[in-house]
Amino acid sequence: MVGTEEATSNNLKNTTPNETMRVPSSDKVINLDQGDPTVYEEYWQRMGDKCTVVISGSQSLSYFAKSKSICWFLESALEDSIRQLHRTVGNASADDHYIVVGTGSTQLIMASLYALCPPDRVQPTHVVAATPYYSCYPEIGSFMRSTLYEWAGDAKTYKGEGPFVEFVTFPNNPDGEMREVAVKGTTEGKLVHDLAYYWPQYTPINVCANHDIMLFTLSKCTGHAGSRIGWALVKDEVVARKMIKFMEVTTIGVSKEAQIRAAKILEVVTESCPSLGPENFFQHSRLIMADRWKRLREVVKEMEFFSLLDYPKSYCNFANVYSTTQPAFAWMKSDENKIKDLEKHLKGEKILTRNGNRFGTESNYVRISMLSTNEDFNIFLERMLAMKETMEAVQYNGI
């Protein structure tokens, strides 16, 4: 797959925009709005039956999992797989944390707010994250119009008094930066570390994270977004129990089928790690991401209208290489504000992305998923190059 990707990359590199335009792009709408991780499908197809799970009709009827965990609906096979994977990758200290499983990490974001925001306050607890922040935080923070918590915007300019919750996304969604806590000089803040993208394919693993609450999701780790499996590593038992209570009241636990399959998938990923070949999941996906980023940077450079962030190199303890962050999303800017609404502009080219204003910043930014299928990623690059001509013509005509 990596070979094919590189070949495609070279093809694109060696074609001028005109030549690319001769190959008519389909009329297909390319959805790069959500980070739908279909890029990983080919790897899992290649793995064949290794991850196949067989579930009989008489399995898992009960609400309860057969487990000794305080999380009464957590399958013990999933707990074991999660702990083993973190030990192998070295990205987070799981062994001294409780595990709370959720219906995706989205539900765990809500559960952590429920657990951290005291119910006895007159004013709702403020929820903040540094801009550009993950677009779902404000949505989740205000959606239910809860008096427990309230979205309060950018953590960098936050001057609130009293308790608050800060989400620290590491590496950050949408822009891939390696974030630190933004609200300084107070001990009243509680932190939720969203580590959805802290995996070797997206960034060098150079520290074993050890925070109070760390959130992960199968969607971005292995690409199984359809399963809706996320997990929280939680240091404090009282907080963990409150999060479990949230799961109990809102969905009475988490699908056992999804947990059984996630356990198998994570086990296979862990087993693949010692391998030096393309069956090593993180090695394989790291190379794909590297290749996609290389190709996108080439196209953006060629176009001269847009820019992307550069990321510093550092050593990955897992992959034993120096590399840069290669985020799951490209955070693309229209230079000199030439295109005021970049999302709208790209939509005109049948490329769906997410507007910068959703992330607390300007509309000359968009977030673009780097996790689509090969076909969609290739069409995206082709359309970008085709756009160059149109944009040059518009500029020339002074329109």
Add this chain to the structure above:
Amino acid sequence: MVGTEEATSNNLKNTTPNETMRVPSSDKVINLDQGDPTVYEEYWQRMGDKCTVVISGSQSLSYFAKSKSICWFLESALEDSIRQLHRTVGNASADDHYIVVGTGSTQLIMASLYALCPPDRVQPTHVVAATPYYSCYPEIGSFMRSTLYEWAGDAKTYKGEGPFVEFVTFPNNPDGEMREVAVKGTTEGKLVHDLAYYWPQYTPINVCANHDIMLFTLSKCTGHAGSRIGWALVKDEVVARKMIKFMEVTTIGVSKEAQIRAAKILEVVTESCPSLGPENFFQHSRLIMADRWKRLREVVKEMEFFSLLDYPKSYCNFANVYSTTQPAFAWMKSDENKIKDLEKHLKGEKILTRNGNRFGTESNYVRISMLSTNEDFNIFLERMLAMKETMEAVQYNGI
């Protein structure tokens, strides 16, 4: 299985309380608090591979389902199975309704509140249900301290003005009564019909329900509580879209594995319906429930301390028999208020039930799950009979 049940029933019937006591009950705590539907496990074991699903590692990576439904995460196989089952059973009119799938019907209860409570009101919309009401309604209504809605208690005494939402549970949880709308004389109320127990094993199907929002759950239909699959039949497209939005923001859809399995299970159930033998799921489970109710009524009669509700007979269009409601829960009362806290009393006998006060009524009532394993149900009856002696002794001693 029914044969075995009847044999056990006869054994119990022919033993005096003393004889039963000679068989020492284990020290096991019997959990009849939740309605954990493990009663159905034996049926599904007997079905062998009929419901087995095989899910490969490369399946269902995407957030999106390949479906034309407005519910973008609903697997079309599940949609087909749900519609086919309702057509076969005749319990609800599904074909002129949208289907919204949820992580259990619990999530759909929240989604319906989100969809029905206008966000622009100064005061939260009131949420009511007639006592005794399902204990989760008040919990869900107040849990998130939402300003969209607020739990307002008993629908029978509700005198509020302006918009409100009434939950109509049919047959009712905990007491099995066939409920009608309780708040009369106003058109400002919106209704959610919770039909979790409107299946042939629990009550005669004598009307094809056709309401604006009808909620169902796999847990109580087939016993697969671990799957966390519920569905709503929704008449109005705008309401359905709001409920879908709720699923999107809170969990980004519903596990595909659980949906795939649920589709298979419902298909097998539908296919079993024409059969006259024990492979007919509803026939089989109807007989089990009948047997359990018969045995419980015998024990309660023998004890002379407790009472159960009686249910009228009516004709079941599905099973083509006259029968009574035989609810998934027994709603047991301590007569003449002899035991003030019946839950506590039974807990002393290592029988966990749910206190009447959780349902908006008195603590001399408990809700007892009738859906446990055979073993647990048998121990429960044995302990009840054993209790008679103790209670008689206490009464005799005037303590």
